[in-house]
Amino acid sequence: MKALDYNTGQKPVWCPGCGNFAIWNSIKKALAEAGVEPHRLALVSGIGCSGKMINHVRAYGFHGLHGRTMPVATGIRLANPDMKVLVNGGDGDGYGMGVGHFVHSMRRNVDLTYIVHNNKVYGLTTGQASPTNDVGSPSKSTPFGVVDEPLNPIAIAIDAGATYVARGFSGDSEQLAELILGGLNHNGFALIDVFQPCVTFGGKYQYEYYQERVVKIENHDVTDADAALKLSKTKDKLPIGLFYKAEGHPSYNEMHPEIEKAQVRKRDVTALLEELV
């Protein structure tokens, strides 16, 4: 498979310069390298600009509802173990509305790769602050500055039970593709939080903002959860790369031996009925 094979021919509707283009390219590259055939790939999207990825990657697609990607993806993974599941969502989708599903999916260690397009803003609804926006930032819904503390998805993921936790930057699509590939090859829940500037409504959070602050993770033991947690709380710099990777944890499907027997067919319920006589 080649990256180009995953194109669908649909013309992207993202703004010129949008960070989503880099994520798109990194996804296709990672899929090609992992050798995932399109008919074995279930792509799940939420609502928002990130959700439009569904139209541009050749795969079985499920374009769900705002904040609800995780349960849909879990259902697909449990019902059809032959499918590779890749989820795209935004920071509003996954860390705002869907934060409950996000946390519970990680504690279940569902075997999927979850890419969160994190631009700290609601782009498609024209510029309200998202849960990752910093205190003080003005936005359409917070004209006098955000007062809520930002949510730290990396720390939450490590703590909640995700077994592969990374952060990428759409200004570095090479590294991003590697991180996605690592997620696709990982057996368990892989979160890839991506700094992805919204060039139209992102305010100060543009490429320059991130380029000045991002720093690649080096000399870090990815199996050390405490060290990863500490790293996730770095204030002055924004580390990108793999924070945490735990091996040997059973994924969600492995915890459900009944899946192998789950077949749609008429069942004989005589024994069940006899118990009620």
Place this chain on the structure above:
Amino acid sequence: MSSVYVWKIGGPAGFGIMTTGPMFAKVLKASGYHVHGYPEYPSLIRGGYNCYQIAFGDTEVTAPYKKIDMYVALSDECFNREMFEEGTYVIGDFANLKNAGDIKAKKIDVPLMDIVKEMDGPDIMRNSVALGAAAALLGLDFALLEKNLMAAYKEKVAKINVDAAKKGYESVKERYSVVCKPSPDKCAPALYVTGNEATSIGAVAGGLTFFSTYPMTPASSILHYLAKCTREHGLVVKHTEDEISGINMAVGASFAGARAMTGTAGGGFSLMNEGLGLAAITEVPIVLAVSQRPGPATGMATWTEQGDLKYIINASQGEFIRAVYSPGSVEECYKFTFDALNLADKYHIPVFVLLDKFLSESHFMAEKMPETGEVNRGYIFEGNEEEPMAYFNRFTEKKDGVGVRVIPGTKGGLYIASSNEHTDEGFVSDKADVRKSQVERRFRKLKPLTDDMPHPELFGKKDAPLTFVCFGSVKMMLLEAMKHTDKFNFIHFPAVIPLNWDKVKKMLEGRNLCVMENNYTAQLRGIIAENTGIIIEKTFLKYDGRPFFNEEIVSFAEEAAK
């Protein structure tokens, strides 16, 4: 109304009423009686007042009564809650019951606690002593009680409970004679089953492979029942973080090829609304078992109502078709759940099985479950090996508005299930012609779907002076009342939408109609008026959280028919 005898046990939650009641019903059933069990309980783990009523007789019994013939009082609270007539026999440990002094009933004094203490057993064992006493008064064969106690408890505990029951049995037999022994008809061995059990078993029979939800009374026991079936019958059952996840997970599983269902009560269904619309526009088959209880919001968590009919029919934004079954018996719960799974797969729509607390949690006798058809998954794309990467026109009409379904993993079947309006391949589109043709195609399913739904049926004598019109579980209450008066017949709706309303109209015309519903606003009446133009003026409505009791129906019918 003499041939039906009513036995009841009451006491605080935590006293084992809900295991003792159904167990004693099985003893009566084994003795040859027809039985019906009706539980009432508050939303509490300990304390409050739980009771379980068994109405039994020599012909089929299907609904609860106001009268009580024999009552087992386990605490003083019973005397604040129940009305006793002079003829009622009350079994109690009267040395320990302070409030019982002035009751009119005939007291059957059994030293429950003394017997328990003497045997060095736990307090809860008083239930078994009381059952022994009741069995003696009713002239039941002790061996049948013994057998059912042995089946209900683990071996060690079972033995001591049998001994306790024996003491109760003998204590009464020495001092009192048999008070009632209507000759049992020796009915055939039958199931003693709740609506939720029948619904669950219908789902297992129908090839269900995925069930996900969050527990909510009175639907929780569907989750519990199916969860027990997972390993042996090969189905995935998930208790999710909330109902939103429950329905979305089921939709995801169904998209991926599972036969999926969720189950909840009105409050949980409120959270499922957006997922319902998602299933509709993505045309992912899904079955929803919704058991009604009084609302809004938390309402009365453990009581019954039929207040969600209009909500179920209208829930979610936008316009789309759905099917709503409203089973009136355990047999219909079983069959309609089986059929609902097929119907969802055939038309790629959401299908409801609408229950209520009375039907979900009451016990009914059923000789056997009805025959069903075969599992039918509808049109499924088999794949195209030549072009594995190709997109497929999933949303192009094959027949009757229905497209061809693809199970992900199939070569050449790529498509997108999108919550947005979409093209035939599922790509997002808001072009006017795409929208128009997709809406029209989806609604073309309506006609054949209507033909697949069960039609309302008339029960009773054709020329009765009054015709009740009802849906769901009220059927059971009316069948019972029909044994006591010939003043009415009734039309039951086993499904509410979609229906052939021309046919319904013909059926309703020329009758003295009265809607009978467990709600305040007569919701079925509204639906009938909207679809047929017939406005049924007479109403018989109940909305206090209780089902219609037999005596209430009989007196209403006799008054109305005057």
